[in-house]
């Protein structure tokens with residue numbers, strides 16, 4: 001079952017990152033990473049060809065109140081986004097009785113490969129289970145997106161199934177790999193991490 005989320009007064013902190021609501025003043029940073037060809041495309045949207053496109057999307061992030069800006073503490077720049085969206089599992093009889101959200105994310109290409117998104121996802125999972133009280137969090141990646149697959153594996157999600165669908169913005173059919181993290185699985189991960 002879908003849960004209403006409002007992150008208006010929420011700020012999450014991890015070792016290197018702050019996740020907070022978007023602000024109008026984030027426009028330049030947003031356009032800087034969202035205009036790079038091949039970044040958004042891996043997540044299902046076309047890179048932004050003008051700052052006006054970024055402005056419109058930023059307005060929707062602020063209105064929807066369910067997408068965090070990811071701020072790199074070291075330079076205070078917004079370097080990505082992490083959203084809590086409606087989950088594919090709401091349409092699955094095995095899961096639709098659970099309180100669910102789906103994580104989606106993008107990181108500026110200049111910051112890839114430092115484990116920043118796994119860090120952001122872990123912060124978001126903590127928020128989803130400890131503060132929001134969700135039963136499970138889902139996530140997915142296009143079959144060919146190995147970078148996102150690695151983030152999902154490293155965070156400990158369990159693979160559930162794959163499904164094919166059409167991505168309108170990119171005008172192509174993709175295979176989406178779908179995963180879930182239950183509250184129990186998250187707790188056992190957390191215990192294992194605290195021991196290591």
Ligand SMILES: CC(C)(COP(=O)(O)OP(=O)(O)OC[C@H]1O[C@@H](n2cnc3c(N)ncnc32)[C@H](O)[C@@H]1OP(=O)(O)O)[C@@H](O)C(=O)NCCC(=O)NCCS
Pocket residue numbers: 038039040042043105106107108111112113114115116117118140141142145146147148150151154
């Ligand atoms: C997916 C994404 C968020 C990963 O973030 P990240 O902080 O770089 O994640 P990690 O540092 O854990 O790296 C994940 C994998 O990316 C690969 N990778 C790392 N640096 C890379 C680089 N510069 N170029 C290509 N791949 C790279 C590695 O395979 C790494 O896995 P490993 O740790 O097993 O070696 C980021 O690549 C991204 O924003 N991609 C475009 C948008 C996207 O795919 N969104 C997800 C849609 S489902």
